[in-house]
Amino acid sequence: MDLILPQPSERQKDFLRERHRFVAFGGARGGGKSFAVRMKAKLLCLAYPGIRVCIVRKTYPELKSNHIDALAAELASVAVYRSTSREFAFINGSRIFMRACRTDGELTKFQGTEYDVVFIDEATQFSEEAFRTISATVRGVNSFPKRVYLTCNPGGVGHGWVKRLFIDRRFKPGERPGDYSFIKSLVTDNPALALSDPDYAERLRALPPKLRRAWLEGDWDVFDGQFFEEFRDVPEHYGDRLFTHVIEPFEIPREWQIYRSYDFGYGKPFDVSWWAVDFDGRAYLILQLYGASSPNVGLKWTPDRQFEEIAKIEREHRWLKGKNIYGVADPSIWDSSRGDAIIDSAERRFISFEPGDNARIAGWMQCHYRLAFDGEGRPMVYFFNTCREAIRTLPLLVYSKTSPEDLDTDGEDHFADSFRYFCMSRPIAPRRAESAHERLPDDPLDLRVRYGKYVYS
Ligand SMILES: Nc1ncnc2c1ncn2[C@@H]1O[C@H](COP(=O)(O)OP(=O)(O)OP(=O)(O)O)[C@@H](O)[C@H]1O
Ligand SMILES: [Mg+2]
Structure with missing residues (x-):
């Protein structure tokens, strides 16, 4: 035998x-x-x-x-x-x-x-x-x-x-x-993988430092603290490069595609985010309607009231009016088990949505891929500094204690969910995360060279 x-x-x-x-x-x-x-x-x-x-x-x-x-x-x-x-x-x-x-x-x-x-x-x-x-x-x-x-x-x-x-x-x-x-x-212990799938380590490298440490180096202590640790609301300079996610608003070219993402809430915050996407696929959060904290938006806005406001903004705002807006929303708004589905109320006002993909971990990966900076310090998503609730809530989110790769849903995660639905509707390939903080001591990309002649029988 x-x-x-x-x-x-x-x-x-x-x-x-x-x-x-x-x-x-x-x-x-x-x-x-x-x-x-x-x-x-x-x-x-x-x-x-x-x-x-x-x-x-x-x-x-x-x-x-x-x-x-x-x-x-x-x-x-x-x-x-x-x-x-x-x-x-x-x-x-x-x-x-x-x-x-x-x-x-x-x-x-x-x-x-x-x-x-x-x-x-x-x-x-x-x-x-x-x-x-x-x-x-x-x-x-x-x-x-x-x-x-x-x-x-x-x-x-x-x-x-x-x-x-x-x-x-x-x-x-x-x-x-x-x-x-x-x-x-460690991933570096598996030379065979570097040969058969050289992009594997690269995909892991596109993640923010903590997740990368967990998955690339097998660190068990990392699922603690800030979930979007890579988020930069205050610009950081590294040499001549500037790392930031938050920018001054600018005029949106008419040709850019507009998206609307929606996380439903009634008695708790809701989030409506409008995104403009440029010809490189880079997204900009340009406007936000959020159901808490802002003085003029109450927590008790009924779905009808929320959709009336969305319709009004889209009728009147110069970046949105007359545009074909692609909507994506919390899939729970299609639920009609307890009476009318919330989506019906939206559709009565000609506001259309596709159900968002609710695969949470995959969705968070997409958010991380978009937030990652490239070699020039450019992420694939920017936030206009007028979208205060997004900028306020994103850094507050922490890892879940029970499901470590997820975030703690007791936090104010309504914008984050809306962001996630948007990202899942336009998934991107991971890019190499580039941050001056984090250079891996043993760069797994070297494996390709080091084990270039590795053969096994
Ligand atoms: N000794 C080896 N010789 C040849 N190929 C190997 C060897 N060890 C692992 N591989 C290959 O490397 C790849 C990754 O290995 P494997 O799936 O076992 O990793 P894993 O640690 O289980 O990954 P995951 O955490 O994603 O489950 C597979 O394609 C596997 O066939
Ligand atoms: Mg396995």
Whole structure:
């Protein structure tokens, strides 16, 4: 029985050698963690005929695209995949079960099951209860190793418990410190990635410093404090370059496309933002109507009142009147489960909207990509200094305690949501974030050169 395995990286070798009861392989995205999971699973199956291994991920499509397709090809000579029972059966009797667990409600399917070794890929997407329940399946009266291997990126609902057990090592009664081991993976540990996807590190570099540190360097302490840390409302000079997001208003050329983004609120703030987009795709927040703080706009404006005001502004303002305005809004305004949908009120006034894409993390990434400065100090979004509520609220937002890559929704996030819907309606490719603050000590872009001749078999 011959199986040719590729060359593992040094960090992957550490992972393959690990024998603790609980092993977390964590850190940067793209560090080669899922790859190491498959390699370890294969090695265990070959070394221990009859062993029962399980690989868990949040959803079946992820399991398939990340693991099943790859394993089917890699194991063609030694195992068959049975799609009904979702398992790889080796000719020596070993088995790898592929299991998805989308919600804690699905945990019952793990009860009464026994495995020798379980891999939880992307463990930070699971709750602590899910981790406990899935780990409890590792038992059985045989001489096979009994272990739980986790892979994890900082962020996600499980950020807290993974950090507690493996980074901070703050144990509760009943948890034995000697059972837990952590291996930090960095994107720079995966030379194969630099070859197959040289833009990967570049995409990560387009993020603001904290997110970049979390994902590129695997730093677990960063999801704390200001969410839009890259936002510059006061200009900063670096040499002859000026970094700012806030500028003096100027006359908008008639040819520029105008967008309107809307976050609904009644009894809480609402936000209407008008954006002008130039021929390079650069956006300018030119006008804003915000339902709080400004003296003339009450919190208690009904939807009708809000849309009347929008219609009036668009009829009268010289930048907007006669223009074909593309609207995007909070998708909840289409909800008609409790009577008339709010969108009906808008449509009665001929104000049209498309439902905004509410994928939050992807949306925040788009906001970050737009805010990133290029080599000349130019972001892809500017804010006219007259849009006070945007400029006031954006820097106040902080990271969520429960969902670390998201922002804390207890904050005044109405403009931010509106900004996010706008960005998702015109997504841009990430650009290299350029800030004088942050030069990475070990620039991953050098990898391409350094590992230019890297080959593996
Ligand atoms: N030792 C290796 N030899 C060849 N290719 C590798 C090796 N390690 C990883 N790769 C490749 O590098 C890419 C990233 O690896 P992988 O998907 O395992 O990373 P990851 O840490 O799981 O990333 P993510 O955090 O995004 O889940 C994949 O294309 C994988 O096949
Ligand atoms: Mg992975």
